[in-house]
Amino acid sequence: xxxxxxxxxxxxxxxxxxxxxxxxxxxxxxxxxxxxxxxxxxxxxxxxxxxxxxxxxxxxxxxxxxxxxxxxxxxxxxxxxxxxxxxxxxxxxxxxxxxxxxxxxxxxxxxxxxxxxxxxxxxxxxxxx
Amino acid sequence: xxxxxxxxxxxxxxxxxxxxxxxxxxxxxxxxxxxxxxxxxxxxxxxxxxxxxxxxxxxxxxxxxxxxxxxxxxxxxxxxxxxxxxxxxxxxxxxxxxxxxxxxxxxxxxxxxxxxxxxxxxxxxxxxxx
Numbered sequence: 001x002x003x004x005x006x007x008x009x010x011x012x013x014x015x016x017x018x019x020x021x022x023x024x025x026x027x028x029x030x031x032x033x034x035x036x037x038x039x040x041x042x043x044x045x046x047x048x049x050x051x052x053x054x055x056x057x058x059x060x061x062x063x064x065x066x067x068x069x070x071x072x073x074x075x076x077x078x079x080x081x082x083x084x085x086x087x088x089x090x091x092x093x094x095x096x097x098x099x100x101x102x103x104x105x106x107x108x109x110x111x112x113x114x115x116x117x118x119x120x121x122x123x124x125x126x127x128x129x
Numbered sequence: 130x131x132x133x134x135x136x137x138x139x140x141x142x143x144x145x146x147x148x149x150x151x152x153x154x155x156x157x158x159x160x161x162x163x164x165x166x167x168x169x170x171x172x173x174x175x176x177x178x179x180x181x182x183x184x185x186x187x188x189x190x191x192x193x194x195x196x197x198x199x200x201x202x203x204x205x206x207x208x209x210x211x212x213x214x215x216x217x218x219x220x221x222x223x224x225x226x227x228x229x230x231x232x233x234x235x236x237x238x239x240x241x242x243x244x245x246x247x248x249x250x251x252x253x254x255x256x257x258x259x
Contacts, residue, residue, distance in 0.1 A: 026155040074152040075159040083241040104148030105162030108241035126154035
């Protein structure tokens with residue numbers, strides 16, 4: 001018997017034909033998170049530190065609704081428009097994962113879906129039983 | 130009962146930021162993006178994307194083995210290239226490494242990797258054999 005449950009938060013804008021996360025059995029697949037508010041407006045214009053805090057705060061919320069904590073995250077991918085911004089994720093990543101360490105991939109991309117966005121993250125977590 | 134275990138693999142470079150080499154969770158092994166570096170995080174392969182790819186797969190083999198997996202257990206790979214024109218050069222290495230196994234795959238060109246000079250990074254997910 002397999003479980004599949006889509007999660008969409010009222011505080012998150014709908015940017016695409018997608019959910020914020022999908023629970024599938026033990027796994028929670030979290031969609032790409034951009035630094036935007038509930039109306040879809042960019043948060044932290046020209047401030048990648050603020051943008052990084054925003055996307056990890058949203059990740060925290062989505063994980064919680066999906067029955068997970070930051071310590072349950074298995075992998076995180078980080079997409080930056082400038083690889084030189086890598087250090088911006090250190091502090092919010094630590095805050096989200098706490099004592100846990102996820103598998104991670106960090107790459108620079110030419111553009112993200114929201115103009116002015118400098119960071120996007122997605123993640124997979126495993127729900128504690 | 131799901132278990133979660135973090136792997137730091139001997140001989141692999143120190144992970145960047147607050148990451149680890151791989152995480153076992155829910156019966157899967159989630160492997161961090163692997164770049165062509167030695168244990169001191171020095172670039173391997175110079176500007177030769179084939180040599181870089183071989184290094185990436187050598188590192189991946191070590192991480193998979195530490196998690197009780199082989200290339201035959203890989204269900205998904207994501208390949209990041211700084212020049213998508215390198216794809217035909219990398220493909221023979223992939224065929225050699227995976228043999229009969231064909232994982233689901235995504236390949237994209239990205240504009241930079243965390244290691245200056247690196248042309249390829251690959252991440253994967255494997256199903257841990259029971």
